[in-house]
Amino acid sequence: MHPPETRFGAEIEIPAAVRAIAAGRPLTPIWRNVLGGLTYRVGDGYFVKFAPKGTGLPLAREAERLAWVRQYTPVPEVVSTGADETGVWLQTRAIDGWSAVDERWSKEEAVTAIAEGLKQLHHAVPVKECPFDWGVESRLAKSPRDLSDAHQIHRDLGIDEAWRRAENPPPVDRLVVCQGDPCAPNTLLGADGTWIAHVDMASLGVADRWADLAVASWSLGWNYGPGWEDLFFRTYGVEPDQERIAYYRLLWDLGS
Incomplete structure (x- = not known):
């Protein structure tokens, strides 16, 4: 994978586990998420994610899902996982591709690829064989009941009203x-x-397809500006379902 050129500060010390995996190969910092998780490119062939102790980032869960789903759809190959007193890590083999937010792509190319990728994923991976769940009930059970980082439309609801709506999901369209x-x-x-592939699969699991579609279409505005949802839904091959879109965006904002 050739990621967008995102860097985090050189003042962050490289974890000893990451240095050991690199074994003298060049290390390039790629991403630091809001919880403190770090991603590095190792040489030209690998990536390493590192979750410092206390961040709670589910790298072991992601490794399990990647290993299972790889038999059905393109995702990074897990090379190694591990943990010590400082944190948890996940090493994967690089995929020869670029993120959909890389500046090399036109917005139309990127949006079309995102929709086509989800369509192929949803058709290729068998529901009956999947051991992982991402359904409403399991997500609500893990929700922190917090709207502090939510979109304004959801913060204005108040947590009690948001939770009431979340506990009344629409019927499943298609698992x-x-x-x-x-x-x-x-x-x-x-x-x-x-x-060509998907990455960051720690929450992969069986759910209504609108759990993916609602958030994927929402993220287009964050990354490319307004006006791209019609192309997304047209490429995927479905009419926008406003009730399910609203519900699954709220569920996402509840942090579950």
């Missing part, structure tokens, strides 16, 4: 194996500008 974090950066494109 699929969902990506679980379908925001634009987690789709990879090949050199020809078409979808």
Whole structure:
């Protein structure tokens, strides 16, 4: 994978476990998420995610899902996982592609690839064989009941009203194996500008397809500006379902 050129500060010390995995190969810092998780490129062939102790980032869960789903759809190959007193890590083999938010792509190319990638994922991975759940009940059980980082439309509801709505989901449209974090950066494109793989699969599991579609379409505005949802839904091959879109965006904002 060739990620967008995102860097975090050189003042962050490279974890000893990451240095050991690199074994003298060049280390390039790629991403630091809001919880403190770190991602590095190792040489040209690998990536390492590191979750410092206390962050709670589910790298072991992601490794398990990647190993299972790889038999059905393109995702990074798990090379190694581990943990010590400082944190947890996950090493994967790089995929020869670029994130959908890389500046090399036109917005139309990126949006089309994101929709096509989810369509292929939802059709390729068998629901009956999937051992992982991302359904409403399991997500609500893990929700922190917090709207502090939510979109303004949800913060204005208040937590009690938001929770009341979350506990009354619409009927399931179609069960699929969902990506679980379908925001634009987690789709990879090949050199020809078409979808080739997904990354960041820690929440992969069986759910209504709108759990993915609602958030993926929402993220287009965050990454490309307004006006791209029509192309997304047209490419996927479905009419926008406003009730399910609203519900699953609220569920996402509840942190579950």
